[in-house]
Amino acid sequence: xxxxxxxxxxxxxxxxxxxxxxxxxxxxxxxxxxxxxxxxxxxxxxxxxxxxxxxxxxxxxxxxxxxxxxxxxxxxxxxxxxxxxxxxxxxxxxxxxxxxxxxxxxxxxxxxxxxxxxxxxxxxxxxxxxxxxxxxxxxxxxxxxxxxxxxxxxxxxxxxxxxxxxxxxxxxxxxxxxxxxxxxxxxxxxxxxxxxxxxxxxxxxxxxxxxxxxxxxxxxxxxxxxxxxxxx
Amino acid sequence: xxxxxxxxxxxxxxxxxxxxxxxxxxxxxxxxxxxxxxxxxxxxxxxxxxxxxxxxxxxxxxxxxxxxxxxxxxxxxxxxxxxxxxxxxxxxxxxxxxxxxxxxxxxxxxxxxxxxxxxxxxxxxxxxxxxxxxxxxxxxxxxxxxxxxxxxxxxxxxxxxxxxxxxxxxxxxxxxxxxxxxxxxxxxxxxxxxxxxxxxxxxxxxxxxxxxxxxxxxxxxxxxxxx
Numbered sequence: 051x052x053x054x055x056x057x058x059x060x061x062x063x064x065x066x067x068x069x070x071x072x073x074x075x076x077x078x079x080x081x082x083x084x085x086x087x088x089x090x091x092x093x094x095x096x097x098x099x100x101x102x103x104x105x106x107x108x109x110x111x112x113x114x115x116x117x118x119x120x121x122x123x124x125x126x127x128x129x130x131x132x133x134x135x136x137x138x139x140x141x142x143x144x145x146x147x148x149x150x151x152x153x154x155x156x157x158x159x160x161x162x163x164x165x166x167x168x169x170x171x172x173x174x175x176x177x178x179x180x181x182x183x184x185x186x187x188x189x190x191x192x193x194x195x196x197x198x199x200x201x202x203x204x205x206x207x208x209x210x211x212x213x214x215x216x217x218x219x220x221x222x223x224x225x226x227x228x229x230x231x232x233x234x235x236x237x238x239x240x241x242x243x244x245x246x247x248x249x250x251x252x253x254x255x256x257x258x259x260x261x262x263x264x265x266x267x268x269x270x271x272x273x274x275x276x277x278x279x280x281x282x
Numbered sequence: 283x284x285x286x287x288x289x290x291x292x293x294x295x296x297x298x299x300x301x302x303x304x305x306x307x308x309x310x311x312x313x314x315x316x317x318x319x320x321x322x323x324x325x326x327x328x329x330x331x332x333x334x335x336x337x338x339x340x341x342x343x344x345x346x347x348x349x350x351x352x353x354x355x356x357x358x359x360x361x362x363x364x365x366x367x368x369x370x371x372x373x374x375x376x377x378x379x380x381x382x383x384x385x386x387x388x389x390x391x392x393x394x395x396x397x398x399x400x401x402x403x404x405x406x407x408x409x410x411x412x413x414x415x416x417x418x419x420x421x422x423x424x425x426x427x428x429x430x431x432x433x434x435x436x437x438x439x440x441x442x443x444x445x446x447x448x449x450x451x452x453x454x455x456x457x458x459x460x461x462x463x464x465x466x467x468x469x470x471x472x473x474x475x476x477x478x479x480x481x482x483x484x485x486x487x488x489x490x491x492x493x494x495x496x497x498x499x500x501x502x503x504x505x506x507x508x509x
Contacts, residue, residue, distance in 0.1 A: 173456040184443035208460040
């Protein structure tokens with residue numbers, strides 16, 4: 051438990067190298083988009099962060115279910131770790147999106163379904179953290195956290211559909227596009243390769259971060275137990 | 283213990299207990315009602331509800347009033363159980379805990395509908411708008427069901443936390459956004475006399491939300507109250 055696993059060190063290195071490569075690919079390999087120019091490059095990391103945000107919250111909900119079934123503190127640690135990472139990446143998504151939207155939509159922000167859903171999702175998981183911080187007893191904290199992770203994750207798609215019934219201007223680069231979308235473009239093969247690579251990079255990065263955070267959670271639990279032992 | 287009849291008996295006992303306690307004290311409903319009227323009053327000044335503006339914002343004002351008043355009632359109905367040790371008593375009873383959850387939800391639903399029953403005519407009179415459209419009443423029925431289904435579950439978590447007075451709205455509002463959006467849109471649609479085909483997607487969304495969240499809350503309630 052105490053020693054850092056070899057595989058984790060290897061993954062640190064792989065994630066680091068992949069990230070540098072992804073940055074290099076984005077700036078030197080992927081061609082410049084004809085209309086939008088340099089600002090389009092934010093797309094590669096924007097979508098990758100959004101993917102990690104969704105993946106992280108899905109992982110959290112999955113481990114929430116596992117926790118409720120098995121009642122094992124390890125699942126709770128993974129769930130909390132995934133939520134924390136998800137919040138960070140969802141925030142990166144919103145910020146990079148705003149950077150892109152300023153020149154393309156001529157506004158930092160619009161009340162588009164995707165943007166609004168991302169914000170509501172952030173709020174759901176902030177509420178998750180506030181719920182946890184309001185409960186001292188670890189076992190109850192884990193149970194409530196699991197329940198809220200499930201409820202919150204289920205509400206996200208419904209929020210999205212409810213806002214989507216309004217019209218959207220957010221471009222859909224992958225899959226079919228709404229004719230009303232602004233700032234859409236078609237990917238060239240090199241763009242697709244760069245995009246796929248940054249998706250992969252972020253996924254590897256996510257797994258590495260998650261592992262680190264779970265280890266940290268286990269260690270802090272241990273510290274808490276030792277403190278309790280000292281007091282008694 | 284696992285049959286349908288005992289389940290219904292336990293459920294109706296919980297509902298009956300809540301309604302009767304409320305009938306004797308009337309503290310929850312009166313608080314919700316006064317609060318609801320105050321919200322409408324504040325909106326009157328904040329939005330200057332003249333007849334030209336009113337048509338577009340009535341749906342929003344109504345639903346903000348319902349959700350705020352509902353939140354107040356949800357918090358109170360669980361806090362009462364917790365403070366006086368009634369929750370422990372309920373949990374000790376040899377009944378399915380899902381029956382307790384459903385009973386509390388039904389009682390909260392009744393309270394929210396009662397508030398709506400009183401607020402709607404008052405709003406109609408004050409602002410000279412006809413709100414008695416069958417579809418609108420159906421929307422209120424569906425919208426408040428989804429809201430209390432999630433709200434009852436979350437309030438039973440919130441009252442067990444240290445920050446319980448401020449926690450419920452923070453937990454509930456982000457999750458309840460689909461209900462509020464769909465209910466406001468459907469209500470607005472009925473008020474503007476839109477075609478049913480334009481309102482139907484919102485009603486479908488409300489029904490989906492109700493079914494999904496009532497079912498999930500029903501399943502996970504056990505792990506919220508277990509000690």
